Amino acid sequence: MSQTGIPGADERRARGPVLRKGLGPRPIGWLDPRGRALGHVAFVGNRITGLGLVFYLYLHLGVLSMLLRGESAWNDFLGLATTTIFLLLDILLLFGLLYHGLNGLRVALVGMGYVPNLQRALWWAGTVIGTLVLLAGALHILEDV
Amino acid sequence: MSASGSRTPPAHVLIVGGGGTGGALAHDLTLRGLKVTLVERAEFTSGTTGRHHGLLHSGARYAVNDRESAVECIEENTILRRICPGTFEENDGLFVAVTDEDMEYHDDFVKGCAECGIPTQELTRDEALALEPNLNPALKAAVRVPDATMDAMRMPLRFFATAQKNGADLRNYMEVLELVVNQRVVGGALVRDHVTGKVGEIRADLVVNATGPWSEKVAAMAGVDVPISPSPGVMLALRGRLCNMVVNRLHRSGDGDIVVPQRALSIVGTSSWTVEDPEELDVPEDHVRRMYEEGVKLIPAVAQAEFRAAWSAARPLIGSRGAADTGRELSRTFKTYDHAETDGVEGFLTITGGKATTLRGMAELCADVICRKLGVEALCRTRDTILLPHTELFAA
Amino acid sequence: MQTSPAVEDAVGTVAAASESRRLRVFRFKRGDERPHYETFDVPTIARTTVLDALRWIQNHRDRTLALRHSCLHASCGTCGIRVNGREALACVTRVRDLGREITVEPVANLPVLTDLVVDMREFFIRFPDEHPSVRESEFLPESEPPEGIEAFERYEDCIECGLCLSACPVVVTAERYVGPAALAWTERVVEEPRGGDVANLLAWADDPDGVWRCHAIFECTAACPSNVNPAARIMSLRGTLLGRRLRAHRREDHAT
Numbered sequence: 001m002s003q004t005g006i007p008g009a010d011e012r013r014a015r016g017p018v019l020r021k022g023l024g025p026r027p028i029g030w031l032d033p034r035g036r037a038l039g040h041v042a043f044v045g046n047r048i049t050g051l052g053l054v055f056y057l058y059l060h061l062g063v064l065s066m067l068l069r070g071e072s073a074w075n076d077f078l079g080l081a082t083t084t085i086f087l088l089l090d091i092l093l094l095f096g097l098l099y100h101g102l103n104g105l106r107v108a109l110v111g112m113g114y115v116p117n118l119q120r121a122l123w124w125a126g127t128v129i130g131t132l133v134l135l136a137g138a139l140h141i142l143e144d145v
Numbered sequence: 146m147s148a149s150g151s152r153t154p155p156a157h158v159l160i161v162g163g164g165g166t167g168g169a170l171a172h173d174l175t176l177r178g179l180k181v182t183l184v185e186r187a188e189f190t191s192g193t194t195g196r197h198h199g200l201l202h203s204g205a206r207y208a209v210n211d212r213e214s215a216v217e218c219i220e221e222n223t224i225l226r227r228i229c230p231g232t233f234e235e236n237d238g239l240f241v242a243v244t245d246e247d248m249e250y251h252d253d254f255v256k257g258c259a260e261c262g263i264p265t266q267e268l269t270r271d272e273a274l275a276l277e278p279n280l281n282p283a284l285k286a287a288v289r290v291p292d293a294t295m296d297a298m299r300m301p302l303r304f305f306a307t308a309q310k311n312g313a314d315l316r317n318y319m320e321v322l323e324l325v326v327n328q329r330v331v332g333g334a335l336v337r338d339h340v341t342g343k344v345g346e347i348r349a350d351l352v353v354n355a356t357g358p359w360s361e362k363v364a365a366m367a368g369v370d371v372p373i374s375p376s377p378g379v380m381l382a383l384r385g386r387l388c389n390m391v392v393n394r395l396h397r398s399g400d401g402d403i404v405v406p407q408r409a410l411s412i413v414g415t416s417s418w419t420v421e422d423p424e425e426l427d428v429p430e431d432h433v434r435r436m437y438e439e440g441v442k443l444i445p446a447v448a449q450a451e452f453r454a455a456w457s458a459a460r461p462l463i464g465s466r467g468a469a470d471t472g473r474e475l476s477r478t479f480k481t482y483d484h485a486e487t488d489g490v491e492g493f494l495t496i497t498g499g500k501a502t503t504l505r506g507m508a509e510l511c512a513d514v515i516c517r518k519l520g521v522e523a524l525c526r527t528r529d530t531i532l533l534p535h536t537e538l539f540a541a
Numbered sequence: 542m543q544t545s546p547a548v549e550d551a552v553g554t555v556a557a558a559s560e561s562r563r564l565r566v567f568r569f570k571r572g573d574e575r576p577h578y579e580t581f582d583v584p585t586i587a588r589t590t591v592l593d594a595l596r597w598i599q600n601h602r603d604r605t606l607a608l609r610h611s612c613l614h615a616s617c618g619t620c621g622i623r624v625n626g627r628e629a630l631a632c633v634t635r636v637r638d639l640g641r642e643i644t645v646e647p648v649a650n651l652p653v654l655t656d657l658v659v660d661m662r663e664f665f666i667r668f669p670d671e672h673p674s675v676r677e678s679e680f681l682p683e684s685e686p687p688e689g690i691e692a693f694e695r696y697e698d699c700i701e702c703g704l705c706l707s708a709c710p711v712v713v714t715a716e717r718y719v720g721p722a723a724l725a726w727t728e729r730v731v732e733e734p735r736g737g738d739v740a741n742l743l744a745w746a747d748d749p750d751g752v753w754r755c756h757a758i759f760e761c762t763a764a765c766p767s768n769v770n771p772a773a774r775i776m777s778l779r780g781t782l783l784g785r786r787l788r789a790h791r792r793e794d795h796a797t
Contacts, residue, residue: 030710035626039759039772040710111757113780116773119759188609188619188658195611195619231675234694237687266687275685289687296696298617299674318607318655339607340655342570382614386680389693407616408696409680409768424600428588454633455588456613536672539665 042103042123049100056093084145091138098134102126155180156519159334159349161321161363162356164194165301165501169508169527170355171315172308176530177516177523181313182347184336186320189305189538190298192423193357194501196458198380198405198412200391201225201233201293202502205240205265206398208257209250214478214500215261221503222291225300228505228532232300234406238292238391239273242285243442247396251286254395258290265290279387279444292391294405301504302535310533324352324366324493331367331484331493351519353511354495358423358459364495369488371495375423375459378415379432381440383450387411392443400432401439410453413440419462426457461497479507481514494518559586562636564594566606567646569653576653578644579603585636591645592620592631595657607656615766618700621648621707622657628704628764648707664703667719669727669745671737673697676729698767699726705761705771711754718754719746721761721771728774731781743782752778 033041066073080086106122109115115122156179160167163185171183185191204218226233242248258265266289273287274280280287309315318339325333325346333348354363358375386406394402400416416432433455440447463480479498484490494515499507509525516523562585569576581602583594592610599606611617613632620631623646625639636643651659678695686693705721712718727746730737746752755775762772 027714029713036708037760037763039757039763043710043756043758107757110776111755111779112783113776113778116776117770119757119772187607188611190617191609191611191619195617196613199616231673234675234678234696236678236690236693276687278681278684294696296616296674298611298619318658320604337605339605340571340658342572342605380614382616386678386695389678389681389684389686389695406680406695407614408698408700410614410616412614425596454614456632458613534672534674536665536668539662 038120038123042106045099046103046107049096049103052096053100056096087141087145090141091134094137094141095130095134098130102130156351156521157182157349158351158353158515158519159184159347160353160355161334162192162354162359163189163305163315163317164192164355164357165190165304165504166194166357166496166499166507167353167355168301168304168308169504170353170496170511171313172304172311172532173505173508173512173525173527174515175308175311175313176526177512177521179516179519179521179523181308182349183308183313183315184319184321184334184347185315185317186339187318189315189317190301192359193458193460194301195298196380196456197297197501198403198414199295199297199407200238200403200405200502201295202500203238203263203290203292204261205238205254205258205263205288205290205292206393208261208263209253210397211478212257212261215257215263217478217506218500218502219261219263219291221506222293224505224528225502226293228527228530229300229303230531231534232295232303234294234389236293236390236406238290238393239268239277239280240288240290240393240395241273241280241443242287242395243281243283244285244396247394248285250396251288255288258288263290277388277390277392279446280392281443281445286395288395289390290393292393294391294407295501296407297501299535301501302538303532304504306533306535306538307530309538315538321363321366324363326367326490329368329489330491350492351515352493353515354493355497357461357497360461360495360497364482364484367484367490367493369482369484369490369493369495371482371497372464373495373497374419374462374464375421376417376419376462377423377426377457377459378417379428379436379455379457380412380414381433381436381455382407382410382412382453383447384453385409385411385446385450387444387446387450394439394443399439401436402443404440404443404447411444411447411450413437413447417460420459423459426459428455428457463498478503479510481511483514483518485518559584561585562594562639563642564598565642565644566595566598566657567644568606568656570605570655587635587637589636590632591622591624591629591634591636591639591643594636594643595631595645607654607658609658616700618702618767621702621704622646623648623707628708630702630704630766633766648703650706650709650712651703659703661701661703664701664706664720664722667706667723669723669742671730671742672726673730673735673737676733676735697726697729698769699729700767702766704764704766705769708760708764710758710760711756715750715754717750719748719751721755721775722769724752724755724778725761725769725771725774728778731778743778743785746778747782752782755779 033044110119160183171181174181202218204215207215268287320337321334323335331352337344356363360371360373364371386409392404405412413436482495484493496511561582564581565578568579581598610620615633622631647653647657647659651663654660675694678693727742759772762770
């Protein structure tokens, strides 16, 4: 048995990375869903929305930091935040949250071994639910525009 | 070191052809202490060996017409189960009579099996249908025999894996372009390595032609002729495991009289014709239809089963064509041609014939001839040497 | 005999028109700086498979084209390739189902030995030591095996073709990931031990480079030509491991 208690782990680590010789898809190949099945499309969506949400998080913290600069800076920002373009971006954010959340739920259920063979059905169910919520949300956001 | 005790380097044998015959021979010779190089132009077993339906013969098919083959089969069947544990679907097989004509053959069949040492068990129609619910309900009789199913590639690969572990140099993607012949002595081969694209030479004390239906082509490189004609047959793979046991037709050999399960597929075979060139085998439409027609008589569900593949494989058929057949008969089923004796060309042997089931036995007798020829005193040890798993061939 | 759609599909269209397809084939020999593609025009009929076309090229155009094949009927798993970017077994992929130009490449994520042949040592090295090939047959459950035979046996579905490893996007960047085939095989032994050391195998799988590296993308299951469903098996292993962890924690809680 190895130090970590996992059989074979030390040998694997000592052996180093399994040889790949650089022939095959490029590391960024995960982004290309052409010719791939639904699961791959879902995965790509999850990664992109994930990156997007992380980016949004930083953006949000940056925005909140404007509070430190006093009332007028914040009011300027609020003026920007109620423009149509900004509201459309809010809808995009909502899409990202819904996609990542609902797909994340799917991945959690499937990944714990509960319903692996329903992964496609779950994706479509999530898409339907997400689309309905997104539409409702979009209508609400754009109400006063 | 030879048995005489002098410190001469071991004799070097170059085997041309990486099918079951070549692999089993490499294994046997390596155990006897010889240095072995095997060259195969593509993947091991990519010729005829890998393509058959996967039957581990009980020999029952030959019990009436070819007693020697039958006895060889049942002996090797037993040995292979011992030296390749965990490599067979040991579900036995059935010989099923469907017509009155089949029934006429029944008694001779059972008697023949008994005389060849092939255990049989008589089954009633209901017993047979309980074992295999997909059988033709109109069956008239069924006899159980010790057939089994093998993976046509992975079983022979165990011989390769063991030989390699014991020091044999097994080179696939290495194609023989010419034999090195000097004044009627074969000294090796000129090979192209398809991995590098480069050409090189391999020298050996003895070259063995184990190329199956390509035997004639390779023998011609040494300027000798062997009367071996490629005889292809068609097989059909259908989706669905329609039986767990091997299902045979109880009659004298004919087309489409066997159904062998292979994982989640069912293989229906086979047919027979002769060709000149084993390279590009046709898959004649009427043969494919015949597989369906005959297969349906054994298992009606064949008719609706989804198609997976249809292909041909060439048996190496030994026969004399005009010229006197002077090869030494080791048995009715396979032959070794020592071209020093038959054609005056030294250092060159052809081994051919046989079936997938008898690969080890064939290799034993050929290795005996080789050792006698090279003055090596070593007994065969393959009957009791348990083979490594096929995955060991790919051990880094 | 009445011909069924199955039979007609098998023999191909009766009046099969001969046509020509363009194959763009990946070429590489050891020592080459980089691989290149060569184009061949191949005559085809209705039942021609990609492997048929490649062997035609070998016989009529370029003897040095290296191919891997053996059984010609999806049982040996040696002819795995990528056709137009998708994983497939060459011997059962008909050219008539593909476009005018067909790009043929070796499977991904395994080192290329020569042309379309990959080094399978890097496939098998990922497997745990326990690797039984034969299992109990689940087909025809209504049948009774004959006396002396406890249960009908059959080969495991996996034909070691490597298509799952090729399709998995995670393997591209996680170089030590053992991959779907090895994990699926492990799960099969957990499901049906046959004397295997289940505890050892579960510990083997419970590794950052084992089950936990999988992102539940399911490309492996989509690519598998032999109904192994590796993704579901990986999820099943994770469920088993999670269950054990949770139970272990609960036992600890009760013990304290």
